Amino acid sequence: MSSRIAIVTGGASGIGRAIAAALAARGDIVTVADIDVAGAEKVAARLSERAPATAAALDVTDADAVAALYRSVREEHGRLDLVFNNAGIAVGGLTEEMTLDHWNRTIDVNLRGVVHGVHAAYPIMLEQGYGHIVNTASLAGLVPAPLMLPYTTTKHAVVGMSLALRAEAASRGVRVSVICPGFVDTPLLDNANPGLPATETGRNARRAAQQVQRRLYSASALARDVLRGIDRNDALIVAPASGRAAWRGARLSPRAAVRIAGLSVRRMRRLGG
Numbered sequence: 001m002s003s004r005i006a007i008v009t010g011g012a013s014g015i016g017r018a019i020a021a022a023l024a025a026r027g028d029i030v031t032v033a034d035i036d037v038a039g040a041e042k043v044a045a046r047l048s049e050r051a052p053a054t055a056a057a058l059d060v061t062d063a064d065a066v067a068a069l070y071r072s073v074r075e076e077h078g079r080l081d082l083v084f085n086n087a088g089i090a091v092g093g094l095t096e097e098m099t100l101d102h103w104n105r106t107i108d109v110n111l112r113g114v115v116h117g118v119h120a121a122y123p124i125m126l127e128q129g130y131g132h133i134v135n136t137a138s139l140a141g142l143v144p145a146p147l148m149l150p151y152t153t154t155k156h157a158v159v160g161m162s163l164a165l166r167a168e169a170a171s172r173g174v175r176v177s178v179i180c181p182g183f184v185d186t187p188l189l190d191n192a193n194p195g196l197p198a199t200e201t202g203r204n205a206r207r208a209a210q211q212v213q214r215r216l217y218s219a220s221a222l223a224r225d226v227l228r229g230i231d232r233n234d235a236l237i238v239a240p241a242s243g244r245a246a247w248r249g250a251r252l253s254p255r256a257a258v259r260i261a262g263l264s265v266r267r268m269r270r271l272g273g
């Protein structure tokens with residue numbers, strides 16, 4: 001397979017970094033875009049040992065900056081094959097602890113950030129008549145995930161947006177997939193509510209995650225699932241297996257899914273003492 005031109009937002013860390021590494025391992029040419037430019041540069045330097053890679057400073061909440069970057073990558077390489085709108089933040093806590101800042105910041109990064117990526121990539125891909133947009137949502141976009149309402153809200157929106165765009169884009173040659181991981185072992189779990197008022201669950205995000213999913217999934221295993229899912233043109237890429245089971249359960253019995261979510265609220269509140 002010839003090398004493809006890819007952009008990964010949030011590529012300096014965690015899932016984005018693992019996806020970028022998996023792409024480079026198969027010879028794809030990756031732009032690692034992140035608000036943490038030093039981190040992006042470090043990742044791009046490492047990827048360059050396998051395939052050409054570039055770092056780009058990008059705040060996904062800045063629509064003009066996202067559009068300018070995606071256009072410039074297309075201009076430089078003559079095409080844009082793969083876009084991973086992946087950057088995101090974790091926001092957790094009891095709903096009554098959430099300020100409007102918690103809500104707005106989550107919407108700005110996790111939802112508007114993806115909207116900006118889609119809005120920038122889709123016209124380019126329509127013009128080309130091909131391309132694949134891959135948005136990172138979460139299992140929290142498929143099941144009722146309490147104690148992180150702003151996060152859950154944005155991730156449900158990203159799933160809905162991605163599936164609807166997939167239906168619209170299919171006849172135009174453009175593919176759309178959405179990634180819905182359960183808990184993955186990344187720095188995200190140690191940095192909940194970044195720049196926002198702290199909450200009890202936020203402070204204990206890693207332990208809270210482990211209450212729900214005893215074994216956290218690895219970012220590199222997820223990246224393998226993602227590349228396989230893209231090759232198959234899967235609509236939804238849900239991993240690990242426990243996440244697929246939870247998703248299946250929520251479809252079979254939404255009522256039971258809410259009951260189980262309620263039990264996890266009690267367990268997690270005990271963590272907060």
Ligand code: NAI
Nearest residue numbers: 010012013014015035059060087088138183184186187188
């Ligand atoms: P991470 O914290 O390891 O990486 C996120 C990256 O996004 C960081 O490099 C950060 O600098 C960057 N970023 C944050 N705000 C940005 C902005 N405004 N503009 C550009 N870059 C920005 O987190 P992780 O776990 O790799 O998360 C990646 C995506 O996966 C997120 O959308 C997250 O919601 C999602 N996800 C993560 C799960 C987990 O358990 N770690 C589970 C399900 C989904």
